[in-house]
Amino acid sequence: MASPPECLERYSTLEQLCQEHIQHFSKDETSAGRRLLESLHKLAENVKVAKELVSNIQSFAHEYDFDSSVPGNGYRSFANVTNACVDLTLEVLQKLAKSRRLLVFRKSWYAREIDAHETLLASICSCLKYLIILRKWSEPGDLFPTGIHTANELFERGEPVNQLSFYGRCLGFQFCKSMRRVLVFISTCMAGFSESYFSQSNFVLKTVASILHGGKYFVCPEARAKRIVNIVQNADVGFCKAFWFLAEGEIMQRYPAVVGASLEVNRVIQIPPEPLTVDHLVTGQPVDITIPKSHFGPMAVTARLLSKKRRKGMIGEFGSSGKILLPSEALIIHSHGGGFVAQSSKSHEIYVRDWAVELDVPILSIDYSLAPQAPYPRALEEVFYTYCWVLKNCHLLGSTGKRIILVGDSAGSNLNLGATLKCIQLGIRKPDGLFIAYCPFLVSFVPSPARILCLMDPLLPFGFMMRCLKSYVSPSVSINAENSKRSHMLEKIANAGRDTKVYSLEPLKAKLKDRNRTEMEKNGLQNTSCLDQVSLKENNIHSTRETSPTTSNSKEFLNKFVDKYVDSQSPDNKLVLQPTLHKTSSEDNLLLDVGKHMLVSRKTEKTCAVEDEGSTESASTEIKNICADSESDTVLLKNPTDEFDFDVPKDPLMSPYLASDEDLKRLPSVKVLSVEMDPCLDDCVMFAKKLKRLEVPVSLDVIKGLPHGFLNLVKVSKEADDGSKLCIKRIKELMEL
Numbered sequence: 001m002a003s004p005p006e007c008l009e010r011y012s013t014l015e016q017l018c019q020e021h022i023q024h025f026s027k028d029e030t031s032a033g034r035r036l037l038e039s040l041h042k043l044a045e046n047v048k049v050a051k052e053l054v055s056n057i058q059s060f061a062h063e064y065d066f067d068s069s070v071p072g073n074g075y076r077s078f079a080n081v082t083n084a085c086v087d088l089t090l091e092v093l094q095k096l097a098k099s100r101r102l103l104v105f106r107k108s109w110y111a112r113e114i115d116a117h118e119t120l121l122a123s124i125c126s127c128l129k130y131l132i133i134l135r136k137w138s139e140p141g142d143l144f145p146t147g148i149h150t151a152n153e154l155f156e157r158g159e160p161v162n163q164l165s166f167y168g169r170c171l172g173f174q175f176c177k178s179m180r181r182v183l184v185f186i187s188t189c190m191a192g193f194s195e196s197y198f199s200q201s202n203f204v205l206k207t208v209a210s211i212l213h214g215g216k217y218f219v220c221p222e223a224r225a226k227r228i229v230n231i232v233q234n235a236d237v238g239f240c241k242a243f244w245f246l247a248e249g250e251i252m253q254r255y256p257a258v259v260g261a262s263l264e265v266n267r268v269i270q271i272p273p274e275p276l277t278v279d280h281l282v283t284g285q286p287v288d289i290t291i292p293k294s295h296f297g298p299m300a301v302t303a304r305l306l307s308k309k310r311r312k313g314m315i316g317e318f319g320s321s322g323k324i325l326l327p328s329e330a331l332i333i334h335s336h337g338g339g340f341v342a343q344s345s346k347s348h349e350i351y352v353r354d355w356a357v358e359l360d361v362p363i364l365s366i367d368y369s370l371a372p373q374a375p376y377p378r379a380l381e382e383v384f385y386t387y388c389w390v391l392k393n394c395h396l397l398g399s400t401g402k403r404i405i406l407v408g409d410s411a412g413s414n415l416n417l418g419a420t421l422k423c424i425q426l427g428i429r430k431p432d433g434l435f436i437a438y439c440p441f442l443v444s445f446v447p448s449p450a451r452i453l454c455l456m457d458p459l460l461p462f463g464f465m466m467r468c469l470k471s472y473v474s475p476s477v478s479i480n481a482e483n484s485k486r487s488h489m490l491e492k493i494a495n496a497g498r499d500t501k502v503y504s505l506e507p508l509k510a511k512l513k514d515r516n517r518t519e520m521e522k523n524g525l526q527n528t529s530c531l532d533q534v535s536l537k538e539n540n541i542h543s544t545r546e547t548s549p550t551t552s553n554s555k556e557f558l559n560k561f562v563d564k565y566v567d568s569q570s571p572d573n574k575l576v577l578q579p580t581l582h583k584t585s586s587e588d589n590l591l592l593d594v595g596k597h598m599l600v601s602r603k604t605e606k607t608c609a610v611e612d613e614g615s616t617e618s619a620s621t622e623i624k625n626i627c628a629d630s631e632s633d634t635v636l637l638k639n640p641t642d643e644f645d646f647d648v649p650k651d652p653l654m655s656p657y658l659a660s661d662e663d664l665k666r667l668p669s670v671k672v673l674s675v676e677m678d679p680c681l682d683d684c685v686m687f688a689k690k691l692k693r694l695e696v697p698v699s700l701d702v703i704k705g706l707p708h709g710f711l712n713l714v715k716v717s718k719e720a721d722d723g724s725k726l727c728i729k730r731i732k733e734l735m736e737l
Contacts, residue, residue, distance in 0.1 A: 008051070008055070010083065010086050010087065010090065011047055011050065011051040011054075011086060013090060014047050014086055014089060014090050014093065015044060015047050015048065015051075017090070017093040017094070017097070018040050018043055018044035018047065018093070019044065020097070021036075021040050021093065021096060021097070022037060022040045022041060022044065024100065025037045025040070030107065032107040032108040032111045033107060033111075035111040035115065036107065036110060036111040036114055039111065039114040039115040039118045040114060040118075042118045042122070043089070043114065043117065043118040043121065046118060046121045046122050046125055047086070047121070049125050050082050050085075050086070050121055050124065050125050050128070053082075053125060053128040053129070053131075053132070054079050054082050054083070054128070056132070057075050057078065057079050057128065057131060057132075058076075058079050060075070060135070061073065061075035061076045061079060062076075063140060063141055064076075064141060064142075064143055064685070065685070066685050066688050066689055066692070066700045067692075070700050070701070070702055071702070072674070072676060072681065072685060072700075072702030073143060073449065073450065073681065073682060073685050074131070074143060074448055074449025074450030074451070074452070074453070074681055074682045075131060075135075075449050076676070077449070077450055077453060077676050077677055077681060078124075078127060078128060078131055078449060078452070078453070080174070080676065080704075081124060081174045081453075081456075081677070082121075082124050082128065084173055084174045085117070085120055085121050085124055085170075085173060085174075086121075088117065088170065088173050089117040089120075089121065092110075092113050092114065092117055093114075096110050096114070112169070112222075113169065116165065116168055116169040116170055116221075117169075117170065119162055119164070119165040120165040120166070120170045120173070122162070122165075123161050123162045123163070123165045123166065123456075126158065126159040126160065126161045126162075127161060127452050127455065127456075129158055129159060130154060130158045130447075130449075130452055131449050131452070133154060133157060133158060134154070134447060134448065134449055137149045141689075142686070143448045143449060143450070143682040143685060143686050144442070144446050144447075144448055144682070144686060145446065145447065145448075149447075150445060150446075150447075150644075151445045151446070151447040151644060152445075152644055154447045161455050163229050163232075163233075163455060163456070164222075164225045164226065164229055165225075166225075166455070166456035166458075167187060167224060167225040167228040167229060167458065168221040168222050168224065168225035169221040169222075171183060171184055171187055171221070171224075171225075171458060172184060172458055174456070174677050175677065175705055175706065175707055176704075176705030176706065176717070176719045178716075178717040178718060178719055178720075179705065179706060179707060179710070179713070179717050179719065179720070182713055182716050182717060183458045183459070183707065184218075186458065186459070187217075187224060187228060187458050188214055188217045188218045188224060189214060189246075190228060190231065190243055191214065191217040191223075191224050191227040191228055191231070192214025192215075192217055193214075193242075193243055193246070194227060194231050194235070194239070194243075195214075197239060197242055197243075228461075232461040232462070232463040232464060233463045234463075235463075236467060237341055237371075237372060237467040237468060237470070237471045240339070240341060240342065240464050240467060240468060241341050241342045241370075244338060244339075244341075244342035244343055244347075245342055245343075247343065247346075247347035247712075248343075248344060248346060248347055255350065256346075256349040256350045256353055259350075259715050260349065260350055260353040260354065260715075261308075261353040261354050261356070261357040262357075263306055263307065263308060263353060263356060263357070264307065264308065264309055264310050265305060265306060265307035265308075265309075265310055265311075265314060265316075265362075265398075266304070266305075266306050266349075267304065267305045267315065267316055268302060268303070268304050268305075269302075269303055269304075269305055269315055270300040270301065270302050270303075271300060271301040271302075271303060271385070271386055271389050272300050273291045273292065273293075273298035273299060273300060273301070273385075274291070275288070275291070276288075276289040276291070276385070276388055276389060276392065277289065278388050278391055278392065278426075278428045278429070279428070279429075280426075280427045280428060281427055281428060281429060282427060283427075287426050287427065287428055289384075289385060289388045290381065290385070291385065292369075292378060292381035292382045292385050293381070294374075294377055294378045294381055295373075295374055295375065295378050296373075296374070296378075299369075301366065301367075301368070301382045301385060301386050301389075302366075302367040303345070303364050303365060303366045303367060303386060304345035304346070304349070304364070304365045304367065305362060305363075305364055305365075305397060306349070306352060306353065306356045306362070306363045306364075306365065307356060307361075307362040307363070307398060308356050308357045308360050309323075309325050309360070310322070310323070310324045310325065310398075311324060311325045311326065311327050311328060311362065311398030311399070312324050312325065312326055312327055312398065313327055313395045313396060313397075313398055314362070314396065314397060314398040315396050315397070317398075325398075327395065327398050327399050327400050328360070328361050328362055328398060328399045328400070329399070329400050329402040329403060330359075330361045330399065330402065330403040330404070330405065330735050331361065331362055331364070331390065331394055331397060331399035331401055331403070331404050331405070332355070332359065332361050332362070332363045332364070332404075332405050332406075332407055332731070333363075333364050333366065333386070333387060333390060333404065333405070333406050333407070333416075333431075334348075334352055334355075334363050334364065334365040334366065334406075334407050334408060334412070335365075335366050335368065335383055335406070335407075335408035335411075335412030335413065335415050335416050336348040336365065336366075336367075336408070336409070336411075336412045337408070337409040337410030337411045337412050337413075337437075337438075337709060338370070338410070338411055338412075339410070339411055339460075339464070339465070339468035339469075339472075340370065340371045340376075340379060340411045340468055340469075340471070340472035341370050341371045341372065341468045341471050341472065342370060344367050345365035345366070345367050347712065348365065348409075348711070348712065349365075350712060350714060350715060351711045351712070351714045351724050352365055354714070354724060354728070355407075355724075355727070355728055355731070358725075358728045359728060359731060359732065359735070361399075361735070362397050362398045362399050364386075364390065364397055366382065366383055366386050366412075368382045368383055368415065369382060371468070371471040371472040372471035372472075375471065375472055375473065375474065376472055376473050376651075376654055377653065377654075379411075379415055379472075380415055380418045380419065380422075380653060380654075383415045383416065383418070383419045384418075384419040384422050384423075387404075387406070387419050387423070387431070388428070390404065391404075391428075391429060403432045403433070403735055404431050404432055405431060405432060405433045405434070405435065405731060405734050405735060406419070406420065406431045406433070406434050406435070407434075407435040407437075407727075407731060408435075408436065408437070408439075409437035409438060409439075409709070409711055410437070410438055410439065410440070410680070410708065410709065411440070411472075413434075413435075413436040413437055413438075413439035414439050414440055414441070414443070414654075414656070416431075416434060416436070417434065417436065417439070417441075417656040418653040418654065418656060420434060420667065420668070421652060421653055421656060421659055421663055421667075422653065424663050424666045424667070425663065430666070430667075430668055431668055432668055432669075432734070433668050433669045433670070433671070433734030433735070434667070434668060434669070434670045434671070434734075435671045435673070435727065435730055435731050435734060436670065436671065436672045436673070436684075437673045437674070437711065437727065438673070438674045438675060438678045438680045438681075438684065438708050438709070439672070439674075439680060439683065439684060439687075440680050440683055441655065441656050441657040441680075441683040441684065441686070441687040442655045442657040442658070442683055442686075442687075443469065443472075443473065443648060443654050443655045444648050444650070444655060445644050445648065448682035448683075449682060450678065450679055450680070450681035450682035450683075451679050451680075451682065452679075453677055453678070453679045453681075454679040457677070457679060457707065457708065458707065459707050459708055459709050460678075460679055460707075460708045460709070462643070463643065465679070466643040466644075469648070470646050473646070473648050473649065473654065474646045474647070656687070657683065657686065657687050657690070661694055664690065664691060664694055664696065665694045665695070665696060667691065667696050668697075669696075669697040669698070669734055670688075670691060670696060670697065670698045670699075671698075671699050671701075671730040671731070671733065671734060672684050672687065672688050672698065672699065672700045672701070673700075673701045673702075673703070673723075673726065673727060673730065674700070674701070674702055674703070675702065675703045675704070675705075675706045675707065675708065675710060675723075676702055676703065676704045676705070676706075677705075677706075677707060677708075678707070678708045679708060680708065681702070684700065684702075685700065685702075688700040699730070701726060701730070703723050703726070705719050706719055706720055706723055710723055711723070711724055711727070
């Protein structure tokens with residue numbers, strides 16, 4: 001396939017402009033003029049290299065598409081990345097041609113601009129050369145290399161890539177314009193947040209420093225680029241969790257309720273870890289479902305129930321008045337993304353609300369356990385157990401369960417697919433459809449053209465991706481089992497305390513459990529074994545319409561606990577118990593832990609997730625010094641091969657792409673969606689092609705101009721909102737099959 005004429009014309013035009021500007025500034029003896037001239041010479045050389053490489057790649061890129069109607073793969077993506085860079089550079093050179101004749105000519109500014117764009121194009125050319133190597137390593141139509149070729153070998157054979165060029169003046173150049181502004185804001189916030197994260201100052205000073213430095217990083221793109229590259233290459237997973245968990249803060253907790261669609265039902269429930277059986281599809285014999293217990297033993301699974309309208313049988317609707325609809329025939333189970341280490345149903349509520357309204361179907365969003373406290377397979381166990389619990393108790397969610405659709409994005413879609421494969425292996429009812437958004441189907445170090453995009457991705461950079469992967473797949477990074485269980489419990493309790501209504505809380509003592517059971521029996525409830533965790537306080541029963549988040553009863557109780565048992569005069573802010581407490585029950589011990597946790601959070605103003613992770617303490621002194629020195633011009637670059645210092649098991653439930661053809665043939669209808677600049681694009685293309693070969697009903701959509709994780713940005717970008725509407729359309733198709 002020949003290169004499009006307009007594509008060749010862009011490169012030729014850019015070459016001509018470079019030569020014209022070189023001639024104009026050839027006699028300029030100023031420092032800015034010499035710098036400008038040097039950058040123009042390098043740019044002209046890089047344009048020739050890029051033109052040749054892109055022309056070569058475009059000649060064969062179509063061979064790797066899903067089909068002729070869905071053009072998309074990593075080769076195409078990099079060709080479009082290069083074209084976007086050329087277009088952006090053309091704009092700058094055209095402005096330069098007009099500005100250089102003006103009386104007020106910002107020569108130094110243009111020198112920095114041209115230098116940034118020249119470096120950007122040079123870095124892209126280095127990436128394009130990686131693609132040529134991958135092309136030689138792979139079979140026709142295969143985006144993953146065959147044989148013994150590894151990511152280590154690729155990085156060792158290829159040229160080094162200057163990542164600074166992707167996070168400075170040209171940050172987000174490959175995306176649509178509305179998304180560029182958002183990505184610049186997020187990256188600036190990340191750089192500013194790192195100031196407070198690695199600082200040893202108190203909270204007030206940290207906050208002031210964060211704001212001031214954030215302004216600096218917005219004004220000075222070069223400083224932002226250095227800061228981000230240092231963070232991405234050297235900060236541990238604790239920083240990733242801390243930054244991503246900003247979406248769980250008090251202000252962001254209110255955001256979905258203010259700008260999102262209105263819901264009548266938005267409840268947090270807890271699914272108790274109790275024995276569960278599901279009938280085998282062929283023999284009809286009961287199949288025992290294992291309670292999630294990896295790493296820290298059985299614990300309740302938290303989930304969020306969202307629905308446009310109240311429906312008969314829903315948890316929390318017993319005894320309530322007003323119009324209640326009949327159960328829906330369909331039910332959607334949602335698993336959120338977040339790299340297996342961060343985020344929750346609350347942070348993804350911004351788009352799930354719209355889905356619940358547009359689809360008019362109850363949605364159960366699972367808050368599975370997060371790494372590194374809960375590495376593989378804990379999250380998968382919880383998603384699978386929740387699905388099986390739904391099969392037996394869908395009436396409690398306002399649905400008949402006639403059609404059950406699993407939806408998810410990124411890590412969540414990976415877990416959904418793993419749970420579906422477990423259903424197939426055990427011979428129990430599988431979901432009626434799968435909607436999968438930008439999913440990592442192959443959790444491995446296998447390189448591909450699209451995966452190289454993570455070297456320039458603002459939301460999914462290479463270093464963050466590798467640290468999240470290591471936390472999820474490598475048990476050696478998980479903390480002590482007992483500490484992990486305690487930390488996980490505290491996090492769940494604290495997160496639940498921020499919600500307006502928690503309809504299912506794990507009882508701390510048997511008497512609380514008995515009291516709930518008695519109250520349910522008084523209300524005429526039958527299935528007490530499944531409902532003994534449901535809180536039926538009168539204010540919860542009648543408060544069915546969603547209200548703005550306020551301080552919950554559970555949080556008030558914990559605050560009173562801290563106030564009662566903390567000596568505010570203690571010089572080191574330690575927890576001091578009153579002398580009257582000589583013995584503590586198991587419930588008191590748990591509450592004591594919660595009190596300690598809240599005290600630390602109160603005194604240091606840390607979020608629950610950051611404090612549980614202990615990320616600041618776990619960072620090495622060297623990394624802390626590097627990241628804390630915001631004024632330093634030094635960038636500590638790491639060899640990409642240093643990231644591959646751990647083993648990834650070849651488990652089909654972790655990497656569905658490795659599942660046997662026999663299992664994959666039995667998958668239900670699958671709708672896959674990805675974006676053009678997504679590091680997971682090739683995963684989606686290859687998995688869809690594999691299902692198509694096995695004659696599994698499958699479709700693939702590739703959206704242009706949006707980044708990985710765009711669903712969380714639907715309220716700040718029209719293009720992202722349009723992408724969410726396409727998701728709704730595909731889910732409707734699955735519901736109607």
